[in-house]
Amino acid sequence: MTAHPGSRRARIWRELKPFASLVPGLVAYGILRVVFSHVVGSGGFATPEGVPSTGLAVFALVMLVMRLAVLVLVPLIVTYRIVRRLFALGDRSPAPPPSPPASLSASPPAALAPSPPPSPPSPPASLPL
């Protein structure tokens, strides 16, 4: 039996949602990186006369700080959230069934046993940093 495609998509989105907040930062960094490489071009940032302009110096500094931030924070945040999610899943996993009673052979077949009531849907995961 396969899961309903809609519910699978919803489940995937629910798992990815906590990481969505990283995307705007990454996109902004990517855009700035492209703009920076076009602004600086092949001329570079430093010349014998010093830094070409204060604006370019600030831009270069912003790029370096953003690069450091992206390189450090993205793996840190992603790992943090994954680890917390794994702990949360561990907490929700059902307890192992109790050992069968000695009179199991006398009990009715499993197919005839009353099914347990359905569990309520779990709330969407929310794992703030």
Next chain:
Amino acid sequence: MIGPKARRWGVRVVALACGLVVARLFVPWWCGRDAAAWLRGDPDLQHQLAAELVAFETVDDVHAAKAGDRFAGEWALVTHQMAALGLAQLCLAHPAWKPELAPVVTIAAANSFLPEMRDFGTRAWRGEDAMASLGGDHGHAYLAYAALALGMARLVDPAFPPALAAQHDALIAAYERRLLASDTGLIETYPGEAYPTDVAAVAAAIAVHGRVTHAPHEAVLRRWADRVRAVQIDPASGLVLQRMDARTGAPHDAPRGSGTGLAAYFAGFADRGVAELLTAGILRQVSRRFGFGAIREYPEGRDGPGDVDSGPVLFGVSVSATGFALAPTRAFGHADAFAALYRTTDLFGLPIADGNRRRFSIGGPIGNALLLAFLTSGPELAP
């Protein structure tokens, strides 16, 4: 029994610790993912960075008259010299690339030898031009950078202009005579100032000239190597003194990482033993943090400011020395040190691929020329 609040905090601490460990491993891995490729001489990477310098030399050749406006003095000289050396090293590593790159090597070397490129030296010698005073005793060692580039161009380019070759021969003869006459193995760069690193460039230029012309330069190179070991290296640190008195050999500056790193690269052209000795000195200066490496400018127990040679000195490490040290660590196969230094270069250099070209955004032409020469160092080593 752990309460839910304590458990929640425990999970947070464990998650944060895991995040820090992953970030600690990820950042150096990301910045060093090209290090192994540079170390083994990946042709694609090399050709992409070479293409950036080929474009620069081709354009700059057209606008050579403007060179003084933008790339003045030593920077312009070193930019063209290092572009020539890097491209020539690639010709030696990949002989099939010679038809494409060798003419550009000659262009770059000829650019480094233009009179306007050495204006700063002529001014320092109160109007005395190096090429107009070849019979004199003044060292003019700064022009060895161009002489080395010309030598490498002659080595790889069969169409090297004979008139330029004749000037090159005359300059090398002057350097050989001056070096043989020096008790300290030093000749002046500027009046009263000698830089062992510049003299290593002189020795490199003489050695490469010998490879091209088969002229016997063994005596002068042996003498230079002896004097480096006896006079120019600080025995305590293994670093070369940055600046010395050419006549007495008295130190005018501390032993430093930037001078030693570049001297190790130049020495490789002339004498492997000296180059390995200087490389051992520079390896003692490697400072490592979180998988990244940098070169301390001053030896243990000494301190000082940065200058035009070292670039900015931040937390004791030199930007220039860190770049310079890439060459000897690659050439002599110190893979760990090379990778650590490369990660730092990548982190702050902001490398970018642009079509079939690759460049380090921050460095500009001089940074890319230096890195091409250092990241491809090895084929130029003396036999």
